Amino acid sequence: xxxxxxxxxxxxxxxxxxxxxxxxxxxxxxxxxxxxxxxxxxxxxxxxxxxxxxxxxxxxxxxxxxxxxxxxxxxxxxxxxxxxxxxxxxxxxxxxxxxxxxxxxxxxxxxxxxxxxxxxxxxxxxxxxxxxxxxxxxxxxxxxxxxx
Numbered sequence: 001x002x003x004x005x006x007x008x009x010x011x012x013x014x015x016x017x018x019x020x021x022x023x024x025x026x027x028x029x030x031x032x033x034x035x036x037x038x039x040x041x042x043x044x045x046x047x048x049x050x051x052x053x054x055x056x057x058x059x060x061x062x063x064x065x066x067x068x069x070x071x072x073x074x075x076x077x078x079x080x081x082x083x084x085x086x087x088x089x090x091x092x093x094x095x096x097x098x099x100x101x102x103x104x105x106x107x108x109x110x111x112x113x114x115x116x117x118x119x120x121x122x123x124x125x126x127x128x129x130x131x132x133x134x135x136x137x138x139x140x141x142x143x144x145x146x147x148x
């Protein structure tokens with residue numbers, strides 16, 4: 001199961017902007033997302049509390065801007081144990097190489113990519129990963145009218 005997840009993520013890693021979490025990636029169209037994940041709950045943004053990354057469950061969250069995903073995050077639920085966190089960190093290292101050598105937020109590692117940064121926070125009580133770019137933290141998410 002881990003090997004399959006690594007393979008799926010490694011395909012996404014081939015394109016720096018294609019960081020993928022549970023089938024979602026920056027730029028994926030809203031309608032395509034809804035077709036892939038009809039169980040997602042979309043109001044201001046979209047969330048799926050049943051998603052999986054690297055064989056672990058959690059909450060997939062996406063922001064939508066201009067009809068496509070512009071923010072992407074995943075929180076592992078339940079919180080990862082130390083052993084699970086080490087396994088997830090090792091998987092990211094295998095996929096993306098060594099993280100950037102800078103002071104990231106405590107408990108986090110970062111991998112620079114074209115257009116943004118892959119962030120993994122699985123130490124010091126944290127259990128999340130996300131794509132950080134100019135849209136991260138901007139709370140502008142607009143769900144398109146499905147009738148258009």
